[in-house]
């Protein structure tokens with residue numbers, strides 16, 4: 479932290495390679511011992527020795543660089559005050575469009591109440607403090623989520639909240655003084671969007687995404703209530719991990735084409751499961767697999783505990799291995815018939831209904847991540863100087879920003895409307911009425927992400943292709959937004975679902 483005031487004249491006298499000071503945002507930095515370690519080289523620092531390097535610095539670095547190297551700061555310029563706003567844990571961003579309208583003080587919302595605001599604040603503090611640092615580290619080194627973070631999320635009921643509203647939250651006092659009974663899909667949306675702010679797409683899935691999309695099916699569809707409660711308790715306390723195992727090398731969105739089989743033993747007490755599953759998020763470290771199987775007369779969903787005959791192998795994808803994406807082999811695995819979800823041969827409805835919350839979560843996430851990319855672009859365009867002007871002074875750039883902002887705002891508005899409908903429907907009404915709209919939203923949100931990623935890289939230039947530095951968030955988004963376009967149903971399948979579902983209720987109307 480700055481501890482002395484220094485005149486600009488004093489700074490100017492430290493202008494040699496072996497005695498090198500500079501000013502950035504009214505603060506004085508002694509870079510003498512840092513010159514040789516500077517990733518941008520010593521020459522550039524020698525060129526600005528003794529001068530005010532604020533513009534040059536922000537043209538090339540993120541604010542976080544100054545925070546990381548705060549020890550180099552030796553004082554503040556006499557009579558001057560730093561201007562750059564350094565966010566604290568939990569803070570809202572003051573950048574226009576960096577937050578959804580409901581979070582900006584000048585705007586009102588028909589959907590969000592005080593409890594949503596309180597929850598938002600508490601979750602953001604948690605994410606900034608505990609999730610983001612680990613997410614950034616794991617995204618790089620590819621190792622899996624720590625048990626410490628899982629325990630923290632279990633103790634604060636964040637694991638439970640991420641399953642959405644339901645009895646599993648009743649009787650609990652949640653973060654931000656929200657009662658478990660009042661937790662609705664708008665609270666759910668808030669939690670999902672805050673978690674995304676850790677800006678690490680692989681870790682976003684590595685952070686128990688498998689649980690979010692599979693334990694929901696256990697809670698809704700497992701007839702064996704004793705086993706259901708046991709599994710829920712084990713998972714929500716962080717002791718055990720669970721994932722969803724549907725897709726195969728043979729079939730992705732074409733769920734009916736799956737080839738993993740479950741054959742009943744002659745005594746009728748077990749199934750013998752054989753087959754493979756591919757792209758199973760968190761599969762590497764899960765204890766339970768909610769698995770789609772072909773049975774004699776249809777499709778059946780089974781809870782398969784990790785045991786002899788279950789093998790998992792890591793699949794490397796375009797995001798970090800921290801997600802634990804697995805190829806899973808079931809080789810004559812014996813599963814008690816009590817482990818069924820829904821009814822035998824009738825598991826299709828289990829998977830289809832469960833998809834709604836999964837897709838709603840994915841929409842929440844990709845829309846929030848798109849917004850962060852818009853924020854990055856707005857900040858960059860405002861600080862980057864090209865052809866002697868700020869980038870934002872170029873009309874062509876403002877056109878791009880306008881398109882990106884409009885896509886994000888339109889998606890968020892639709893998302894909030896769907897969250898409100900979900901909050902006012904039963905699970906079966908959601909399954910019947912919202913599969914189509916959620917499918918259409920996911921399809922539209924990821925097509926929008928495609929446009930936003932494309933424009934953002936053009937705005938950032940080479941930095942949008944570089945994994946560190948100014949463009950790192952844009953580079954990551956451009957590399958990973960396709961996960962949202964493919965996982966949980968592709969854009970084409972979901973758009974088609976939306977129209978087909980609408981056709982079901984088509985009246986006998988003619989032109």
Ligand code: HEM
Pocket residue numbers: 500502507509516517518519522523526531534535538539540543544547550946947948
């Ligand atoms: C407190 C002072 C400074 C610190 C702590 C610092 C630190 C860094 C770091 C960590 C990087 C790597 C960029 C990244 O991946 O995030 C970097 C890159 C760079 N820095 Fe600095 N820097 C300082 C001042 C300056 C100044 C004043 C200039 C120019 C006049 C400069 C020019 C550069 C250049 C040209 C690069 C390469 C950027 C790129 O490839 O896009 N640095 N600096």
